[in-house]
Amino acid sequence: MTVDSRNFWRTGWPWAGLAVVGLLLYPQFVSRYYIVLSTEVVILALLATSYNLIFGYAGMVSFGHAAFFGLGAYAMALLTKNYGSPMLVGLLAAPVVAAAFAFIIGWFCMRTIRLYFSLLSLAFAQLLWVIVFQWYGFTGGSDGIQGVPRPEILGSYASYYYFALAATLVCLVLMWFIVNSPFGWSLRSIRENTQRSQFLGINDRFYKLIAFTIAGAFAGMAGGLYCQFQKWADPELLFWTTSANPVLMSILGGMFSFVGPSVGAVVFVALREIIKVRTDYWPLVLGAVLLTMVLVLPGGIVGFVVDKGRALVSSRNGEAPAP
Amino acid sequence: MLLEIENLMKAFGGFQATDGVSLSVEKGSLCALIGPNGAGKTTLFNQITGYLVPDSGRIIFRGEEVTGLHPYEISRKGITRAFQIINIFPRLTVMESVQLAILAKRGKTLQCFAPAKRMVREEALAVLGIVGLAERAGALARELSHGDQRVLELALALAGEPELLLLDEPMAGMSPFERVKVTELIQKVQQDSGLTVLFCEHDMDVVFGISEKVTVLHQGRVIAEGRPEDIKKNEEVHQVYLGQSWGI
Numbered sequence: 001m002t003v004d005s006r007n008f009w010r011t012g013w014p015w016a017g018l019a020v021v022g023l024l025l026y027p028q029f030v031s032r033y034y035i036v037l038s039t040e041v042v043i044l045a046l047l048a049t050s051y052n053l054i055f056g057y058a059g060m061v062s063f064g065h066a067a068f069f070g071l072g073a074y075a076m077a078l079l080t081k082n083y084g085s086p087m088l089v090g091l092l093a094a095p096v097v098a099a100a101f102a103f104i105i106g107w108f109c110m111r112t113i114r115l116y117f118s119l120l121s122l123a124f125a126q127l128l129w130v131i132v133f134q135w136y137g138f139t140g141g142s143d144g145i146q147g148v149p150r151p152e153i154l155g156s157y158a159s160y161y162y163f164a165l166a167a168t169l170v171c172l173v174l175m176w177f178i179v180n181s182p183f184g185w186s187l188r189s190i191r192e193n194t195q196r197s198q199f200l201g202i203n204d205r206f207y208k209l210i211a212f213t214i215a216g217a218f219a220g221m222a223g224g225l226y227c228q229f230q231k232w233a234d235p236e237l238l239f240w241t242t243s244a245n246p247v248l249m250s251i252l253g254g255m256f257s258f259v260g261p262s263v264g265a266v267v268f269v270a271l272r273e274i275i276k277v278r279t280d281y282w283p284l285v286l287g288a289v290l291l292t293m294v295l296v297l298p299g300g301i302v303g304f305v306v307d308k309g310r311a312l313v314s315s316r317n318g319e320a321p322a323p
Numbered sequence: 324m325l326l327e328i329e330n331l332m333k334a335f336g337g338f339q340a341t342d343g344v345s346l347s348v349e350k351g352s353l354c355a356l357i358g359p360n361g362a363g364k365t366t367l368f369n370q371i372t373g374y375l376v377p378d379s380g381r382i383i384f385r386g387e388e389v390t391g392l393h394p395y396e397i398s399r400k401g402i403t404r405a406f407q408i409i410n411i412f413p414r415l416t417v418m419e420s421v422q423l424a425i426l427a428k429r430g431k432t433l434q435c436f437a438p439a440k441r442m443v444r445e446e447a448l449a450v451l452g453i454v455g456l457a458e459r460a461g462a463l464a465r466e467l468s469h470g471d472q473r474v475l476e477l478a479l480a481l482a483g484e485p486e487l488l489l490l491d492e493p494m495a496g497m498s499p500f501e502r503v504k505v506t507e508l509i510q511k512v513q514q515d516s517g518l519t520v521l522f523c524e525h526d527m528d529v530v531f532g533i534s535e536k537v538t539v540l541h542q543g544r545v546i547a548e549g550r551p552e553d554i555k556k557n558e559e560v561h562q563v564y565l566g567q568s569w570g571i
Contacts, residue, residue, distance in 0.1 A: 182439045185415075185423050186432040192412035199372060200427040200483060201398035207432075256414070 023165055027158045039161045041269045043225045044249065046168040048261035049175055050218030051246035056255035057179055058211045059191030061118045063243050064125030067105070068098040068216040070238030072223025074132065077145040077233035087151050091167070091224050098220020099213050101128070106212035110205045122240060129238040144234030148227055164225050171218055176258060178214065187211050219246075248286075252293055254300025263301050325350040325519050326371070326402075326487055331380035333366060340366040341377070342543035348487070348521050348536075353513050355530045355551075356523040358540035359564050364523040365407060367540070368489050372404050373397040384487070399428075401486035405476045407495055413465035417456055417475055420464055421447040424482035447482065454478045454508060470501040477505070481512060490522035494529060502526065506533060527565070531555065539564065 023042075027035050047069055054060045072094035079085040079093055105124045112120050132139045139145070154160045178184050189197040190204045198204055227233045236242065245268070246261065253264025271289060275282040297304045326348040333341040340363045348354050356364050369375040371382055373394040382390045389397055412420050425443045426432050451457040454474050459467060464475060473493065480488055493509065494502050506529050513520050524530050530537060530551070537554040539547040541563045547554055554560055 177436045177438075180439060181435050181437050182423070182426045182432045182442065183435045185419060185439045186427070188415060189412050189420075189423055192414055193410060195374075195394075196406075196410045196412065196479070197427075198374075198394040199398050199404060200424050200479065201395045201430075202427050202432055203393070203395045210433075 020169065024162075027161055032157050035157045035161050037269060037273065039157070039164050039229055040226075041265050042161070042164050042168050043222050043229060044245065044269065045262035045265040046171055046225070047219055047222040048246040048249035048253070048265050049172060049258070050215045050222060052250045052255055052258075052261040053175060053179070053187075053215040053218070054208075054211050055247065055250050056257075056260070057184060057191065058187040058208055060208060060212070061114075061247075062109075062121040062212075063118050063240065063247070064105070064121035064123075065215070065219055065246050066238050066240065066242035067125035067128045068102050068219035069223040069226070069242060070132065070233070070235070071101055071128070072098045072220030073227035073233040073237050074139060074145070074223075075220065076224040076227040077148045078139075081145055081148050087149075087154075087228065090228075091221070094224030094227075095217040095220040098223065099217035102216020102219075103209070103213045106209045106216070109212070110209050122243070125238060125243055126240060129235055129240075132238055133235040139235075142235060144232055144236075146232045148231045148233065150228050150231060154228075160229065164229065167221070167225055171221055172262075175218065179258060183207070183210070248290060250300075252290065252300055254302035254304075254306075256299060257302040257306065260300050260302040267301065324348065325385060326521070327381075327383040328367075328371070329381045329383070331367070331370060331382065332378045333363075333370060333375060334378060339543050341370065343380070344540070344543070344545055346538055346545065346548075348519060350486075350519055351517050352519055352535050353510070353533060354519075354521045354536045354538065355534035356521060356538050356540060357525075357527075357530055357564065358523075361542075362540040363543040364540055365491055366543075368404060368491050368523070371397075371489060372402060398483065399430075401484075402489065403480045403483040403485040403487075404489035404491065405473075405480040405493060407491040409469070409472045409476060411464045411472055411475055411479065413463070415464055416460070417451065417462055417464060417467070417478075418444075418447055418460040420475065421450050421478055421482045424479045425450070425484075428483045450478050450482045453512065454481070455504075470497055470504075473497060473501075474505065474508075477508070485518065487519045487521065490520060490524075492524055493522060494524055494526045502529065509533065 051065045054062055075094045075097040076090035079090040080087055109117055109120045133142055135141060154163050186202050186207050189202065190207060194204050223237065249264030249268050250261045252267050253262065254260030271286055272282060275285045279285065299307065324347045328344060328346040331341050331344045344367060358364055366375065370377045373392050373396065376391045381388055384400060384402060389400060422439065422443050425446050448457060451460055454477060456471065456474055456478060459471060467475060493505055497505065509520065510533050512518055534551055537551050538545055539554060539560050547557045547560050
């Protein structure tokens with residue numbers, strides 16, 4: 001390969017293009033079961049990537065990300081089912097509602113760091129879960145909101161898959177721009193060394209609050225899509241077990257890479273489906289897999305591949321591999 | 324005067340770390356702060372840069388009181404610092420780190436959709452050229468040698484285009500060769516750009532070799548202040564710090 005063509009493949013864009021083509025063609029060749037599963041993967045990839053904005057890029061371990069996912073889902077369900085709004089209105093409202101809550105919750109949480117931040121984010125999410133779980137008059141309580149209407153044009157499994165895919169891709173492109181902007185770099189610098197970034201003139205708390213709000217907005221978007229996907233919203237969407245999923249996906253796929261959480265979402269759902277038909281204790285098996293991953297591949301799947309790739313390239317060029 | 328400190332006090336529990344320090348730094352000068360370990364040098368730096376809030380006293384920069392402001396606010400006013408311990412961004416490349424420092428200084432870090440990679444490249448390369456790190460621009464900060472990490476630390480401080488640069492023991496842990504390199508670098512930057520530098524350092528060859536004014540701290544107080552040749556002859560300074568080896 002010439003140097004030019006090698007650089008071309010290394011930019012990542014051709015791979016992204018190939019992946020998109022694959023995702024577009026894929027439903028033509030598989031059964032309905034796989035289309036439904038892929039729709040879920042696509043939405044969870046959006047959720048996990050939104051989470052990784054604060055987790056991988058800004059270094060904030062939130063245990064309450066499901067709150068914004070659930071709020072987005074409820075915004076969609078309430079607007080379309082109870083108030084008869086069109087789905088697109090719901091899809092605009094979901095990120096806005098989630099972002100508003102993220103801003104308020106974030107404002108309180110930014111007062112704390114590390115473990116205290118994690119616990120406070122968890123506490124706020126559980127608080128919202130209790131409210132949604134108990135407020136029968138508004139949220140339907142533990143029953144949730146069933147029968148969320150979906151426009152006829154998106155009625156088929158394949159058409160909704162394409163819709164969710166398009167919405168997710170738009171969001172991913174937006175997030176890609178954000179993480180590669182001066183703002184995204186500032187978040188990385190805060191993660192790497194908060195004190196030093198302050199001395200460069202970066203107001204770390206404010207930047208983290210903005211990042212938390214943006215992440216909340218995209219999680220809300222994922223929630224709105226998910227609500228339409230399963231056609232109902234239930235309190236479980238805000239529950240702490242749901243918060244754990246994007247954490248696990250980010251770690252599985254690789255938190256220091258933009259595509260890591262999406263890869264994590266694919267692997268997470270695949271593992272779940274493979275193990276589920278064999279045993280009821282699938283979380284136990286998943287836990288064992290995760291434990292192994294964290295110990296053996298601390299950079300996640302993508303981190304591992306990138307490291308191997310780099311070592312290969314430098315050995316070809318006659319350099320010693322980076323430590 | 325660029326920087327004036329008036330009667331600064333800071334205590335940690337019963338320990339008076341800064342005990343009525345008054346100090347002034349003239350614009351364009353190269354001033355040294357010396358004193359035994361625990362004399363309160365780093366505590367003083369931490370207060371000037373906003374990392375610690377003084378109990379009482381005032382810090383005036385360019386005629387404006389900056390006492391008790393946040394580090395990011397003080398940094399934007401034109402005071403930057405390099406650290407005693409290595410304080411860099413391990414998983415950012417050298418180039419990215421310097422670009423970020425320049426972007427932060429120019430108030431561009433809230434831009435969300437512009438590609439950071441293509442911004443302020445030339446300025447960043449210029450800073451790396453001055454400090455001699457241009458060849459390592461693509462390396463991750465954590466991959467640099469100890470000496471180069473200290474130089475990157477200095478580059479980060481310079482990239483912020485400061486008016487006053489505080490250097491906290493810039494030579495700590497450096498080889499003799501690196502010391503000469505960094506000493507020359509500090510002098511060159513100060514002379515070329517008219518930058519004001521206040522540094523603390525234990526290497527007396529460096530202190531008396533390059534500084535125009537030396538202030539001696541002991542137990543949180545200023546015990547002597549003046550031109551290097553006068554400080555060398557000061558009886559009290561010899562007793563508490565320089566010892567006999569620096570005989571008159």
